[in-house]
Each structure stands twice: as structure tokens, then as C-alpha cells.
Amino acid sequence: AQSVTQLDSHVSVSEGTPVLLRCNYSSSYSPSLFWYVQHPNKGLQLLLKYTSAATLVKGINGFEAEFKKSETSFHLTKPSAHMSDAAEYFCVVGWGGIWMIFGAGTRLAVHP
Amino acid sequence: DVKVTQSSRYLVKRTGEKVFLECVQDMDHENMFWYRQDPGLGLRLIYFSYDVKMKEKGDIPEGYSVSREKKERFSLILESASTNQTSMYLCASTGGEHEQYFGPGTRLTVT
Known part of the structure; x- marks a missing residue:
């Protein structure tokens, strides 16, 4: 069975400090993994994707994620948070270019 | 850039009404999707x-139907809207990548 678990529903950081959003997945197949970001009242925007190439994936806006097969994890990180990073983030496991399972989301708050 | 547009950003309908949500993509994608988004459920x-x-x-799929008469357009239909269908509806497309x-979403309220 396929599933995605985002380990924190809310994360709060100060501006300029590192961000860590945690995601574990379960998949019977070789998955593609994604992180999407959603700002208030907007659609989802792709941050980055893993599709069985390099395990360390760099995305937009300074975000990156590392695929760790042994830990079935795909955590999202950023060295220094910016106020504009405040949003909801979704970890997604997909396969076949069609089926995608979304995590419940992590709401990131960034304080001055 | 891929562009996915949705016909309405906000919609308010009454219980029992028939509701149409439309989605258009401009990248000749084969696959199109309708999702609903609810807090805590992804x-x-x-x-x-x-x-x-x-x-x-x-x-x-219960309570919904869809129509795709043209490649670029995918419609979601609520035959008889109910209050438990109040939600954010998101359309998406992919060309096999x-x-x-995703489109910007339609926030539907059924009263």
C-alpha cells in the first residue's frame, strides 16, 4: 500500500533560521516524490521532485530534499527561512505519472 | 509555462442546485484531474x-460526475449540491511527466 505521513502539522521558525519539514512514505513501487507549496488562497506550486536520479534534490526558492530509501523519508529543508516562506507544504508520493497521494500538509509559520 | 485555469475562484450555491466547475489547460496535456482539499485531509x-x-x-467520486468533451477542458459536476461538498476544488493536468x-482552485460554499 502507498501512503504519506507528514510528521508535523505545524512548524514555527524565526526568520533566518533553518527549516525542516519531515515526510515519511510507504510505497510498493519505486515512487516519484514531490514537495508542493500552497500560499493562502492559491493553487499548489511544485517546489521540487525526486524521480530516481540524484538523491539530493534542489528546488526553487532555496529548498532542497534528500531521498533516503533506507529510512523511507523525503524531508524538506532550507538553510535560512524567509517571511515569504510562510505557507502550507505538501509531501506527495506518485507513480505512473497519474496516481498521487498527498500528505495532510505542514503549515509553516515564520516569525520576525 | 503551463497554465491551468479554473472558471471561478469563489462560488456560493444552495443545497440541491446543480453546480459546474470548469478547468482549462493550455499545454495539450492528456491527463486531467479533479481534487478536493479539506483541512487536515490533504x-x-x-x-x-x-x-x-x-x-x-x-x-x-460519490456525488460527483465529470465531462471531457475537448482535450483542454475538464468539467466537474455536482448533480445536487449538498453542504458536505463545501470545499476547495483543485484541477490539475499532466502530460506524462x-x-x-495545478490551477488556482475554486472555493465552493453550499448553503
């Missing part, structure tokens, strides 16, 4: 279509 797939006039049920491209 996104759940309602229906998807892999070609004109072809459709497949997703995880929560791994990721999906």
Missing part, C-alpha cells in the same frame, strides 16, 4: 481523465 482525488471522453474514478500542474 488533497483527495475525485476523478481523472486520460483522454477525451475517458474518465476514471478516484478515491471519492511525473509532476502535476
